[in-house]
Amino acid sequence: MPRFVSAKPDSRLIPLPWGTPLAEWPTEHLVALPRGISRHVVRFIRVGSSVYAAKEIIEHLALHEYRLLHDLMRMGTPSVEPIGVITKRVAADGTELDPILITRHLQFSLPYRSLFAAGVKQDTVSRLVDAMVVLLARLHVIGFLWGDVSLSNTLFRRDAGAFAAYLVDAETGELHDVLTAGQRENDLVVARTNLFGDFCDLQAGGMLEESLDPLHLVDMVETRYRELWAELTGVEEFSGSELGRIESRVRRLNALGFDVAELDIQTSDDASHIRIQPKVVDAGHHSRRLLRLTGLDTEENQARRLLNDLDTFRVRTGQQHLDEAIVAHEWLTDVFAPVIQIVPNELKAKREPAQLFHEVLDYRWYQSQRENRDVPLTEATHGYVNDVLRKLPDEAMSADALAPVEGRHLVDPYDPSQGFIEAGDEEPPYDPWEAAAEDAEPDTGGGFFDVAALRAQAAAKEASKKDGKVKRSVAARIRADSAPET
Numbered sequence: 073m074p075r076f077v078s079a080k081p082d083s084r085l086i087p088l089p090w091g092t093p094l095a096e097w098p099t100e101h102l103v104a105l106p107r108g109i110s111r112h113v114v115r116f117i118r119v120g121s122s123v124y125a126a127k128e129i130i131e132h133l134a135l136h137e138y139r140l141l142h143d144l145m146r147m148g149t150p151s152v153e154p155i156g157v158i159t160k161r162v163a164a165d166g167t168e169l170d171p172i173l174i175t176r177h178l179q180f181s182l183p184y185r186s187l188f189a190a191g192v193k194q195d196t197v198s199r200l201v202d203a204m205v206v207l208l209a210r211l212h213v214i215g216f217l218w219g220d221v222s223l224s225n226t227l228f229r230r231d232a233g234a235f236a237a238y239l240v241d242a243e244t245g246e247l248h249d250v251l252t253a254g255q256r257e258n259d260l261v262v263a264r265t266n267l268f269g270d271f272c273d274l275q276a277g278g279m280l281e282e283s284l285d286p287l288h289l290v291d292m293v294e295t296r297y298r299e300l301w302a303e304l305t306g307v308e309e310f311s312g313s314e315l316g317r318i319e320s321r322v323r324r325l326n327a328l329g330f331d332v333a334e335l336d337i338q339t340s341d342d343a344s345h346i347r348i349q350p351k352v353v354d355a356g357h358h359s360r361r362l363l364r365l366t367g368l369d370t371e372e373n374q375a376r377r378l379l380n381d382l383d384t385f386r387v388r389t390g391q392q393h394l395d396e397a398i399v400a401h402e403w404l405t406d407v408f409a410p411v412i413q414i415v416p417n418e419l420k421a422k423r424e425p426a427q428l429f430h431e432v433l434d435y436r437w438y439q440s441q442r443e444n445r446d447v448p449l450t451e452a453t454h455g456y457v458n459d460v461l462r463k464l465p466d467e468a469m470s471a472d473a474l475a476p477v478e479g480r481h482l483v484d485p486y487d488p489s490q491g492f493i494e495a496g497d498e499e500p501p502y503d504p505w506e507a508a509a510e511d512a513e514p515d516t517g518g519g520f521f522d523v524a525a526l527r528a529q530a531a532a533k534e535a536s537k538k539d540g541k542v543k544r545s546v547a548a549r550i551r552a553d554s555a556p557e558t
């Protein structure tokens with residue numbers, strides 16, 4: 073009899089064929105989704121409308137990773153959510169099988185290979201590197217030594233115009249009260265080695281723009297990490313007449329998505345010199361505020377954007393004097409919810425609600441600029457749905473990256489690590505974000521995409537679809553029951 077170790081058991085998992093080695097599971101329980109390179113056998117399993125990741129791994133590591141992921145969740149660090157460990161698995165012939173660690177499939181997440189599949193530009197790489205560096209710094213701030221920093225062990229989610237990185241593999245991790253400089257250096261050395269390998273691998277596969285040099289990229293990761301760490305924890309000294317620098321420091325940290333829990337301020341005896349050092353910092357200022365006010369659980373940049381809209385709503389409706397929780401409730405029911413309701417059910421799986429709202433705001437902004445009038449939100453939403461959303465690939469489970477492109481089929485769709493049956497030189501999958509980045513006006517600043525360009529690209533894509541180049545049967549099958557609950 074298998075044994076379930078779980079704080080949040082899902083009884084639908086019980087009847088699954090635990091007595092079968094994971095690699096031999098019947099495909100009726102599996103769902104084919106893209107994923108990173110792994111040491112262990114990893115499969116995505118589906119029960120009802122939930123998708124879990126299952127990893128066959130020796131017992132003490134399974135339990136170690138399960139507990140660490142719990143600790144990371146508790147501390148609010150972006151990582152996959154542990155569901156349980158199945159131990160005491162025995163095959164029909166009496167052989168003992170390794171336990172399976174179950175985590176919740178991170179919805180809307182993209183393994184880096186899917187992001188790179190379309191060929192990646194400098195700007196996107198730079199945003200990915202930033203997301204990765206912020207994740208590493210966040211982990212180090214709470215005393216987590218990763219031990220195996222790599223692109224394969226990181227998942228990315230779109231966060232407004234940027235990316236948010238999540239830790240997916242905690243097997244080698246260790247949690248300490250505080251990390252020493254040596255421990256952090258160790259993680260950096262590992263990061264350099266692994267990332268260099270990851271980037272070379274992408275280069276060999278022709279997925280990296282030619283101008284991007286793997287060595288330069290790992291140097292960039294290291295430099296940015298050091299800059300961020302200095303910003304987070306470094307001592308700053310200045311003269312007593314420059315008090316504004318305290319506020320600037322806090323603002324810079326907030327802008328990076330970190331909170332200053334405590335600022336250690338020391339003044340020299342004659343008050344001519346001030347020395348500041350942020351004490352404890354953790355992340356997610358805006359997303360926590362939005363969660364508290366509206367119950368919406370979003371990424372940091374999305375939260376900033378939504379809060380902006382909420383604050384504008386407050387001013388526009390002359391409710392500055394009211395409690396912000398009350399205004400937030402009104403904004404949610406009168407502004408946010410109607411936008412989401414306009415989206416037809418069959419398109420809901422394409423974007424998370426918060427990301428969708430963010431994109432509608434962009435769309436409205438561009439339309440208002442173009443037509444020199446204040447476009448009402450409802451009108452903009454309809455326009456966005458028809459012009460943009462209908463043409464975007466489905467990201468509910470990032471299954472689109474797997475959609476078979478003519479002439480290119482995985483040897484085993486449930487185990488992408490086995491590669492493709494034959495690697496033809498067909499067109500790479502279309503990524504509207506990449507396309508938008510390519511055509512975006514050079515100095516829009518905020519990293520917003522250009523809807524007109526996006527529309528043109530989408531039209532081109534439609535045309536090529538009519539040529540029958542793109543088949544999306546797998547994506548469509550997964551899409552059918554993956555629409556997020558609203």
Ligand SMILES: Nc1ncnc2c1ncn2[C@@H]1O[C@H](COP(=O)(O)OP(=O)(O)O)[C@@H](O)[C@H]1O
Pocket residue numbers: 106107108109110111112113114124125127152153175176177178181183224225226227240241242243
């Ligand atoms: N909960 C999850 N959500 C989404 N993808 C996942 C999840 N768990 C694992 N994966 C995918 O599976 C891959 C391998 O998982 P990982 O834990 O890194 O295995 P290994 O220990 O063998 O390296 C990851 O790169 C990731 O793409």
Ligand SMILES: [Mg+2]
Pocket residue numbers: 109110111224225241
């Ligand atoms: Mg891994």
